[in-house]
């Protein structure tokens with residue numbers, strides 16, 4: 001019943017770390033393909049945990065979470081890693097980059113990790129990296145050490161990495177919270193235009209409600225989640 | 230390939246720690262491999278203490294004992310061989326030459342060896358090097374003395390000096406034959422073998438010291454024989470020697486000669502093949518090198534442990550990096566591989582540097598080791614044992630890498646994507 005218009009569909013999704021209490025208990029949560037969804041909630045409400053489940057870093061119960069037509073919970077750990085590498089671009093709040101690789105190598109990394117994602121590139125890896133960098137205005141920085149970059153530049157490198165090879169789903173976990181207001185808007189605009197061009201779905205998480213109106217839809221995690229934060 | 234690239238970059242990023250870690254492994258590998266080299270050099274030096282001699286013959290007894298007193302100047306013979314018996318073998322058609330040794334006396338703690346011209350001509354050591362005189366001439370007259378290089382150096386004797394030679398081995402014995410006026414006529418060049426620690430006189434010289442001692446006790450007062458009386462003799466009679474070195478006309482005769490000498494009716498004798506006896510003796514003392522080996526193995530272990538600790542402690546700082554790799558689709562097993570690879574690379578690098586250190590050290594120290602200790606440490610390809618050591622260090626490095634890797638695996642699984650930094 002893989003509804004192609006559904007990018008993420010969670011049903012009776014629960015999760016607890018180890019033997020701890022449930023962090024998440026979500027009866028129903030859907031993100032449609034091509035949507036730009038804003039998910040907000042206070043710190044500690046389980047946003048990152050939900051993203052970890054969607055990305056397949058954490059393992060959900062079988063049958064409770066479908067992402068891009070895959071029942072994440074019934075995939076093996078290795079299959080989830082492959083799935084993530086191939087279909088999902090991920091941007092963290094900060095410290096997104098591998099410190100010992102330069103900008104170019106950081107952007108290229110997901111494609112190096114996953115051959116499927118490489119096959120979706122049009123042109124060579126170098127060209128694709130240069131193009132993604134150009135889209136985010138960091139083409140000058142390609143040979144820089146990442147430790148020399150400002151936080152804003154780092155986030156743009158992370159975004160370039162996430163969109164490289166146009167993964168179907170781009171997940172951003174509070175990517176703007178380390179940026180000041182001006183940069184925040186500039187970054188969002190860049191992210192939006194790139195996501196649009198790639199035709200990807202965007203799941204954007206933040207505790208900063210001020211950004212919500214720029215998205216197709218915004219959701220509050222505490223409203224979705226029945227577990228006691 | 231990607232992992233190798235990452236591992237390399239990651240190590241290069243922590244250049245100081247990485248190079249210190251690799252260096253500590255390098256030193257431990259250098260020790261392990263170097264000890265092996267020195268050992269080989271020692272064994273070869275040892276088994277070349279005497280060379281070119283086919284047999285050493287003495288009165289019947291243990292082969293090691295015979296070697297000890299004839300070659301190493303240690304211990305004393307049980308009995309002597311008669312002059313006639315020696316002469317018989319000296320003239321044997323299968324025998325090319327012999328060097329007689331008459332032992333039993335000492336001078337200020339150094340052995341006095343009675344021998345003849347054959348010694349200067351035929352005695353060989355270390356791959357066929359002959360002994361040579363650094364100064365003066367061979368001992369020919371009854372009271373001529375030639376000094377081994379170390380003796381000359383220690384006792385600060387020069388050519389022309391008069392010395393007293395004692396009967397018996399004690400350096401401070403009261404039975405010094407002070408009345409015998411020996412004179413230094415030559416000094417041998419250094420050989421770095423026991424040859425350097427002996428004093429050489431003629432067979433007649435040895436006889437002369439013993440004149441009047443036939444009963445085993447000092448001559449009665451008034452019965453002493455003076456130097457002038459000895460010099461006046463037409464021929465000083467030599468009745469006994471202790472042992473002799475023998476060179477066969479052909480190597481092929483050695484075994485037959487050995488058998489014939491050992492079963493000789495004339496008197497009970499033992500003949501040993503020095504090469505064989507030396508390697509047997511080496512076996513006997515080689516437990517000391519096992520000790521060295523164990524120590525260097527422990528040093529290697531400490532080096533590897535240091536690497537383990539350094540990688541382990543770096544993990545906390547690298548949790549973020551692991552989470553990023555996870556988010557990009559790196560499986561936890563690949564994270565394990567990455568860390569194991571880093572450890573393996575470090576130890577391989579360390580091992581390589583260690584081997585480099587050994588060769589560098591050898592090239593620099595070889596002349597000094599040879600000059601100072603007479604220890605020729607050969608520079609050659611690593612042998613099987615050394616290669617095995619180097620391989621073992623690298624393998625051990627990989628295995629040690631598993632410890633931090635498994636820790637990182639656990640952390641990565643537990644952390645997921647939420648690392649608080």
Ligand SMILES: Nc1ncnc2c1ncn2[C@@H]1O[C@H](COP(=O)(O)OP(=O)(O)O)[C@@H](O)[C@H]1O
Pocket residue numbers: 017023041042043044045046047048049050643644645647
């Ligand atoms: N690796 C972990 N192990 C145990 N508990 C965790 C872990 N990560 C997060 N949690 C807990 O789960 C809850 C939700 O955390 P998180 O998903 O990071 O929230 P948010 O991203 O909304 O701040 C918190 O109570 C946090 O303490």
Ligand SMILES: [Mg+2]
Pocket residue numbers: 047048049173647
């Ligand atoms: Mg979070």
